Amino acid sequence: MKFSVGIVSLAQLVLVTQYTSTLAAQYHGYHSPYSFDCNYQHSPQWMTSIPSSTNLTHLSIPGTHDTMTSVVVSHIFQCQNNHLGAQLQAGIRYFDIRARLNNNELLIYHQDSYTQHSYLEVLTTFFNFLDANPGETILMRLKEESTPINSTIDFLTAFNYYRLNDAQTAPGCSKHFWVPPQPGPTSIPTLGDVRNKVLILQNFGSDPAEYGIKWESPLLALEDDYAIPDLYSGLDSKFQAITDSFTAAKAGIESNDGKLYLSHLSASVGVLPIEAAAGTDNGSVVGLNDRTGLWLKGGNGGRTGVVIIDFPGMGLVREVLERNY
Numbered sequence: 492m493k494f495s496v497g498i499v500s501l502a503q504l505v506l507v508t509q510y511t512s513t514l515a516a517q518y519h520g521y522h523s524p525y526s527f528d529c530n531y532q533h534s535p536q537w538m539t540s541i542p543s544s545t546n547l548t549h550l551s552i553p554g555t556h557d558t559m560t561s562v563v564v565s566h567i568f569q570c571q572n573n574h575l576g577a578q579l580q581a582g583i584r585y586f587d588i589r590a591r592l593n594n595n596e597l598l599i600y601h602q603d604s605y606t607q608h609s610y611l612e613v614l615t616t617f618f619n620f621l622d623a624n625p626g627e628t629i630l631m632r633l634k635e636e637s638t639p640i641n642s643t644i645d646f647l648t649a650f651n652y653y654r655l656n657d658a659q660t661a662p663g664c665s666k667h668f669w670v671p672p673q674p675g676p677t678s679i680p681t682l683g684d685v686r687n688k689v690l691i692l693q694n695f696g697s698d699p700a701e702y703g704i705k706w707e708s709p710l711l712a713l714e715d716d717y718a719i720p721d722l723y724s725g726l727d728s729k730f731q732a733i734t735d736s737f738t739a740a741k742a743g744i745e746s747n748d749g750k751l752y753l754s755h756l757s758a759s760v761g762v763l764p765i766e767a768a769a770g771t772d773n774g775s776v777v778g779l780n781d782r783t784g785l786w787l788k789g790g791n792g793g794r795t796g797v798v799i800i801d802f803p804g805m806g807l808v809r810e811v812l813e814r815n816y
């Protein structure tokens with residue numbers, strides 16, 4: 492028994508060494524120069540030097556889709572391979588948090604798949620990061636995922652419990668949640684307005700939004716074509732949707748149209764998220780992360796708005812961040 496445990500640990504050690512040294516842009520047999528290794532990017536304070544008068548809409552912000560799914564075992568539901576803390580250190584500032592009521596707690600799910608993470612853990616990770624890096628801003632899409640399990644309260648009641656009553660989260664919410672000037676804010680704030688704060692993109696509860704900016708509000712320009720007919724023909728049309736969205740973002744930002752542009756690189760219906768991002772494991776299809784990384788590296792587009800990525804790599808995060816300078 493003891494002997495076999497030793498063998499397992501050695502095998503795990505060899506595996507970890509491979510992933511973290513020579514094969515950084517490889518994961519589970521998938522190879523992609525613009526995927527997987529965002530944990531090598533160190534940009535914990537990239538917003539701190541940007542003037543407070545800057546419109547948030549003018550920033551180019553790397554984000555993750557289904558942020559908390561780095562430990563889900565099934566490829567069907569896994570969209571990330573780096574945990575929230577590593578994403579924050581890499582410079583990622585938009586997070587897709589999907590909480591489901593389970594025994595009156597908010598736990599993080601991707602559809603019916605439990606990610607092993609809780610909303611409490613998400614909030615405390617955000618607040619610790621903002622306390623250590625007070626010049627930064629976090630955008631949190633908070634979505635009610637699936638249907639409640641064995642719960643006697645509704646989503647809004649649970650959200651407000653963490654916000655107002657839970658001793659582990661209420662002080663942080665009071666300090667760090669951005670409060671809109673009125674329900675249903677009519678403009679996106681400046682960077683200065685939301686520095687050291689969490690801006691909630693409210694994908695739950697009522698409209699007008701009381702706790703942030705409503706998801707699908709006219710203030711947001713959203714590209715989220717996530718259903719792909721199949722891996723071969725589908726990625727071409729999805730990539731077209733991504734570059735169309737970047738082109739619209741550039742024009743909207745240059746003309747000051749006041750919208751926050753959000754472009755999802757991710758796709759998950761008709762394809763595995765990892766194959767949409769990184770292509771097939773035999774290299775027959777090039778994934779969306781590499782296509783987008785090369786498009787940006789080639790000098791196309793301008794400011795990007797929020798770029799929402801599955802399995803982001805260091806090179807892709809860098810291409811987005813560089814659009815701010």
Ligand SMILES: *[C@@H]1O[C@H](CO)[C@@H](O)[C@H](O)[C@H]1NC(C)=O
Nearest residue numbers: 593594595596640641642643
């Ligand atoms: C459902 O909730 C009740 C009351 O909180 C609890 O006693 C019970 O163990 C829960 N059942 C399950 C399956 O979690």
Ligand SMILES: *[C@@H]1O[C@H](CO)[C@@H](O)[C@H](O)[C@H]1NC(C)=O
Nearest residue numbers: 544545546549747748749750
């Ligand atoms: C910020 O956006 C508003 C609304 O679109 C615009 O009127 C203003 O000029 C912008 N500010 C800067 C500094 O670009």
Ligand SMILES: *[C@@H]1O[C@H](CO)[C@@H](O)[C@H](O)[C@H]1NC(C)=O
Nearest residue numbers: 722766771772773774775776
């Ligand atoms: C490559 O992988 C894809 C997806 O797994 C598969 O459909 C295709 O047949 C493979 N192509 C080759 C040449 O092996």
